[in-house]
Amino acid sequence: MAGWFLKGVALGVKTTKYPRRAEQAPGVSPGLPRPTRFLDAAQAQEVASRCPTGALSASGSEVAVDARKCIHCYRCLRSDGAAMSWSDDYDWADVPESATGQGRPLGFEPRFRRSVNILVVDAGDCGACLNEIAQLAAPQYNLHRLGFFLTPTPRHADLLMVVGPVTDAMRYPLLAAYEAMPEPKRVMAVGTCALGGSVFGPSFIAGGGVAELLPVDVEVPGNPPPPLAILHALRVVSGQIRGARR
Amino acid sequence: MTPRELIATEIRSRWSEFPLTVEWPAPDRLRIDVGEGSTAVDIAEWLVDERGFVFAGMAVREHRRYWRIHYLFYDHGIPGLWIQVSSDTSREQPLIPSLASRVHAADWHEREAEDHFGILFEGHPRLGDFVLHDEEWPEGISPMRKSFDASERILSRGTRPDWSPRRILQEPGAFAMTVGPIYGGLSEPVHFLLETTGENVVRAFPRLFFKYRAIEKRAEGLDVNGALLLAERFSATTAFASSFAFCQAVETMADIEAPPRARTLRVLLAELERLRRHVGSIRGICGSTALAVAESRAGYLEEELLRLSGEIGGHRYLFGLNVPGGLAADLADGACRLLAERLAEIEHALASLRRMLGTTSSFLDRLEEVGVVTSEEAGYHGLVGPVARASNIVCDLRAAHPYSGYERFAVAVPHEEEGDGYARLRVLFDEALESARIIRSAARDLPSGAVRTPIERAPRNAWAFGAVEAPGGASIHWLWLDEEGRVERYRIVPPSFVNWHGFHLAAEGFAFQDFPIILSTFALSVAESDR
Ligand code: SF4
Numbered sequence: 112m113a114g115w116f117l118k119g120v121a122l123g124v125k126t127t128k129y130p131r132r133a134e135q136a137p138g139v140s141p142g143l144p145r146p147t148r149f150l151d152a153a154q155a156q157e158v159a160s161r162c163p164t165g166a167l168s169a170s171g172s173e174v175a176v177d178a179r180k181c182i183h184c185y186r187c188l189r190s191d192g193a194a195m196s197w198s199d200d201y202d203w204a205d206v207p208e209s210a211t212g213q214g215r216p217l218g219f220e221p222r223f224r225r226s227v228n229i230l231v232v233d234a235g236d237c238g239a240c241l242n243e244i245a246q247l248a249a250p251q252y253n254l255h256r257l258g259f260f261l262t263p264t265p266r267h268a269d270l271l272m273v274v275g276p277v278t279d280a281m282r283y284p285l286l287a288a289y290e291a292m293p294e295p296k297r298v299m300a301v302g303t304c305a306l307g308g309s310v311f312g313p314s315f316i317a318g319g320g321v322a323e324l325l326p327v328d329v330e331v332p333g334n335p336p337p338p339l340a341i342l343h344a345l346r347v348v349s350g351q352i353r354g355a356r357r
Numbered sequence: 358m359t360p361r362e363l364i365a366t367e368i369r370s371r372w373s374e375f376p377l378t379v380e381w382p383a384p385d386r387l388r389i390d391v392g393e394g395s396t397a398v399d400i401a402e403w404l405v406d407e408r409g410f411v412f413a414g415m416a417v418r419e420h421r422r423y424w425r426i427h428y429l430f431y432d433h434g435i436p437g438l439w440i441q442v443s444s445d446t447s448r449e450q451p452l453i454p455s456l457a458s459r460v461h462a463a464d465w466h467e468r469e470a471e472d473h474f475g476i477l478f479e480g481h482p483r484l485g486d487f488v489l490h491d492e493e494w495p496e497g498i499s500p501m502r503k504s505f506d507a508s509e510r511i512l513s514r515g516t517r518p519d520w521s522p523r524r525i526l527q528e529p530g531a532f533a534m535t536v537g538p539i540y541g542g543l544s545e546p547v548h549f550l551l552e553t554t555g556e557n558v559v560r561a562f563p564r565l566f567f568k569y570r571a572i573e574k575r576a577e578g579l580d581v582n583g584a585l586l587l588a589e590r591f592s593a594t595t596a597f598a599s600s601f602a603f604c605q606a607v608e609t610m611a612d613i614e615a616p617p618r619a620r621t622l623r624v625l626l627a628e629l630e631r632l633r634r635h636v637g638s639i640r641g642i643c644g645s646t647a648l649a650v651a652e653s654r655a656g657y658l659e660e661e662l663l664r665l666s667g668e669i670g671g672h673r674y675l676f677g678l679n680v681p682g683g684l685a686a687d688l689a690d691g692a693c694r695l696l697a698e699r700l701a702e703i704e705h706a707l708a709s710l711r712r713m714l715g716t717t718s719s720f721l722d723r724l725e726e727v728g729v730v731t732s733e734e735a736g737y738h739g740l741v742g743p744v745a746r747a748s749n750i751v752c753d754l755r756a757a758h759p760y761s762g763y764e765r766f767a768v769a770v771p772h773e774e775e776g777d778g779y780a781r782l783r784v785l786f787d788e789a790l791e792s793a794r795i796i797r798s799a800a801r802d803l804p805s806g807a808v809r810t811p812i813e814r815a816p817r818n819a820w821a822f823g824a825v826e827a828p829g830g831a832s833i834h835w836l837w838l839d840e841e842g843r844v845e846r847y848r849i850v851p852p853s854f855v856n857w858h859g860f861h862l863a864a865e866g867f868a869f870q871d872f873p874i875i876l877s878t879f880a881l882s883v884a885e886s887d888r
Contacts, residue, residue: 125657138667141676163586184586185677189686233545235568238884239593239674242637245543246663249656263542280493280567281546284538310586311570315500315507335593337673338660 126253129339130346134201140337141183143203144195148173154193161186164309167195178203179306182334203332204344205354210328226258227349230268230292234285235275235317239335240302244272246338259345265291270348273321274335276304276312282324289325297348300327301341303334329354361387361438364408371403372396385758387440395454397428397444402459404430404440411752412739413439413824414833414850415456415466417474419503423447424476428456428463429822429833437757439824452479462739465858466850473573475499488566500574507574530554534869538567541873545883551864551872558872561864563857568887576847581607581681581815584844588834592851592885593674594637597630598827599851600679602834605760605823607681610816610838617804619683620762625693625799626675627761627825628792633662634828635743635789636707638880642782643714645877646723654710658703669696683809690803697800704793711786724778728863728875731776738859741852742830743784744879748776754826766795778863778878785880817842827852829880853886 127134144167149155155169166180167187174195187195233241247254248261262268265288277285289298300321303309313319321327331344346352358366365379365387378390391397404410410430418425423445430440446453455478456463465487467478472488475497485491489498499505531554538546548564572591576584588603589596601623608614615623640655667673669692678684714720730740735748745752753770755763771787773780820837830852837846856879863875 136664138664138673141667141672163583182586182590183672183676185671185685189677231543232539233568235570236884237590237593237596238545238882239596241543241545242594243673246656246660248653249660250653251657251660261542263540275568276570278568278570280490280569281538284546284567288539310590311572311575313510314571314575315510316569316571334590334676335674337667 125250126256127251127339129342130257134339139339140199140201141333142197142199143178143181143183143332144176144187145198146173146175147195149193158187158193158195161190161192164303178332179330180303180309181332182303182309201333201337201340202343203336203340204329204347205332206347207322207327207330209322210326226260227269227345228260228262228267229270229272230262230265230288231272231274232281232285232288233274234281234305234321235278235311236302236304236335240274240305243335243338244274244301244341247341249338252338252342254342257342257345265289266293268292268296270297270299270345271325272299272301273305273325274301276308277318277321277324279316279318282318285321286324297328298325299329299331299344299348301331301344302336303332306330306332309334360434361385361436364438364440365389368400372400385436385438387438389440389442391442391444393423393445393447395444397426397442398454398456398459400442401428401430401456401463404442405460405462409433410440411741411831412456412460412462413831414835414848415463415470416835416846416848417470417476417501418837418846419474419501420445421448424453424474426453427835431754431758431824431831433752433757439758441822452477455479455481457481460739461737462855462858465854473499473501475502486564488569490564490566500571505574507571507577528554531559537564547883551869553869556868557866558864558869559866561861561872563860565857565883566887568883570888572888573847573849576844579844580842581838581844584836584847585680588847588849589676589679591849591888592853592882593676594634594882595630595827595829595832595851595885597626597675597679598825598832599834599849601627601761602823602825602827602832603836604679604681605825606821606834606836607812607816607823609821609823610819610836611681611812611814613682613810613812615683615761616807616810617762618687618806619808619810621799621803622684622688622693622808623679623761624763624766625688625696625796626670626678628795628799629662629666629696630675631828632703632789632792632796633659633666634880635785635792636662638785638877639710639782639789641877641880642724642778642785642874643720645874646720648714648717648720651710651714651717651720654706658706658710661699661703665696665699669693680809682812683807685809687808693800693803697797700793700796704790707786707789707793711783714782721779723871723874724782724878726775726777727867727871728778728781728878729776729866730859730862732774734862735776735859738862739855740830740859741855742826742828743788744781744856744859745830746770746772747780747784749774754824754831758824760825766798768795778875781878781880815842829853829856829882829885831855849888851882851885851888853882854888857881857886 159167159169308319329348380388413429458480537548546567550562552560589600643651663673755768822835833850835848839845
């Protein structure tokens with residue numbers, strides 16, 4: 112057992128400096144296209160038409176990006192034609208209008224500021240979002256140092272993180288989990304599928320996102336959102352910072 | 358006569374009184390069409406029982422007057438052979454001859470077809486409640502039928518489940534425990550029914566399909582590029598393997614081959630995905646035994662591999678790279694060499710983790726002689742991948758049916774005899790290290806040139822299957838395109854679907870507290886099996 116202890120020590124400090132400093136390591140984010148100006152309207156049209164999810168819209172020679180719909184297929188980037196400019200950031204989380212409109216105070220009561228317990232419910236994801244959440248426990252991110260903890264029971268949870276488009280078979284279990292959580296509680300929709308269904312929904316068997324069922328407080332775009340984007344979202348939902356305000 | 362031709366001749370002579378059509382669309386692919394009747398089932402049983410073929414999967418096709426069923430088999434021989442046996446049953450017949458009553462590996466395939474198409478198999482116990490949970494779905498819905506309108510939501514669901522498990526165990530003191538569908542910290546939804554008389558699980562029954570997104574149905578009517586997104590994304594842990602198999606099917610139809618550079622890069626990327634997935638599975642096993650330092654060590658390596666994937670391919674799960682004809686983007690030689698260098702460090706760390714775990718007796722106690730699957734059981738259920746190889750079934754498509762130039766890498770196929778949790782863990786470690794070796798070797802002599810062969814004539818009115826060794830085992834993707842080149846039918850048989858079928862073998866007879874550990878050693882994906 113002493114061997115294991117030494118192994119633990121030998122890992123050394125490899126944890127990201129985020130949020131104190133932006134993480135610059137390559138490969139931490141799949142990135143998103145940035146609004147881009149093209150030579151002319153025809154070119155802008157052509158680029159926007161390559162997007163399979165309607166995340167791009169051309170107006171004149173400019174192409175705007177709806178990050179909530181982008182699935183990082185890179186079709187607007189990798190092609191013989193013109194390409195969108197790209198950004199490798201990850202601070203994508205935002206508060207949906209439905210939540211701000213109601214004047215819901217964002218963030219938890221002061222008593223939660225130090226520790227937030229999170230219940231994760233998989234409502235039909237492809238496995239990527241769930242795996243990216245799992246990475247938050249890896250030494251590179253070490254979620255606990257920021258006061259966030261995963262819990263397996265709704266009764267201890269302050270925050271519900273939902274991944275997936277919400278398949279019909281998961282509607283009831285998801286609602287039951289939400290109802291079992293004590294007040295005050297918050298809901299975070301993680302990933303393109305949870306935001307709007309992505310390539311899976313809405314369909315005859317799956318929904319078009321969590322908001323069809325539950326009041327969503329924070330949305331995290333990304334397919335999947337990388338661990339840092341989820342960390343950013345956790346800071347938004349706990350009231351430490353404001354959203355991306357796209 | 359080659360051994361391959363011998364099989365064809367033998368089938369012809371054994372079933373000489375039946376009008377069989379035998380074709381060789383490729384030297385390693387044999388197609389046998391038997392027309393109506395139960396000849397297909399007879400041939401299938403003979404292939405599996407007498408000739409050691411593996412039942413790879415089944416695809417149902419709906420025609421106006423009949424149901425067409427394709428059964429696919431492959432062998433372990435080198436060079437290997439694929440055999441597809443097809444038969445028709447008139448729609449006026451109430452029952453379709455059942456293979457599952459003779460080849461158990463076909464069991465779940467027929468149950469799934471029953472729910473998908475509303476067809477019944479003769480002699481197969483009609484269980485229902487498989488893909489479509491009884492409490493959720495109104496009776497009589499068959500979503501894979503052409504007549505089913507998939508654009509309409511059926512909102513009679515979302516109700517409180519009144520499902521209660523069918524209890525089998527009838528002993529005094531027997532009771533059943535249900536777990537799920539939401540359980541544990543970060544688990545995919547599954548409903549487990551565990552029956553017991555005390556300490557040990559006597560009967561384990563996983564109820565799946567809470568994540569059913571009807572990928573096969575959604576693909577219908579899409580063009581190839583649209584369906585590719587579904588192929589790649591229904592299961593992220595094996596996105597590259599699945600899109601690889603899908604692209605193979607399209608390339609076979611279009612009669613093209615990816616350029617040499619893309620073929621080698623695909624091998625490199627597929628192995629990177631396997632390495633990452635296996636390290637993730639190892640993390641899961643360490644976590645299930647509450648060995649926190651080992652879990653965090655493996656988690657560290659997994660995140661490093663995700664970052665490396667993102668760095669060389671853009672996306673941490675390698676989305677957006679595979680396209681019919683090759684790759685959507687080239688990888689820089691420098692990046693590949695850098696990858697090979699950085700892998701040395703990861704290999705070193707993995708080998709040391711393996712050594713440490715191998716000498717931690719409290720850890721070994723939880724895995725050794727726990728969750729045993731015998732070789733016979735694994736064969737009978739047609740299990741695939743590392744799970745099968747840990748039960749001494751030495752089969753790997755990369756070796757037996759090489760594709761994309763795998764033959765150049767002389768892939769080693771690690772295998773073990775015990776069939777317990779520790780054997781599965783060792784196979785995962787050995788395969789991960791073998792993947793690292795293949796990546797380094799691929800990066801060393803990358804061919805130069807283009808990475809995409811243009812498709813001159815888009816395939817129409819054609820069909821083919823693609824098959825790869827995904828991290829979890831053989832992954833089969835059938836694709837049929839109509840006159841306009843749109844998807845008419847897409848059938849996926851992923852490894853997790855096959856291995857979930859056999860999971861109960863490992864859980865039964867072992868203590869309750871071993872259950873999560875046994876589950877983790879199977880490295881199953883629910884997104885992949887539910888699809
Ligand atoms: S990456 Fe793909 S999904 Fe995202 S904007 Fe570009 S084309 Fe659309």
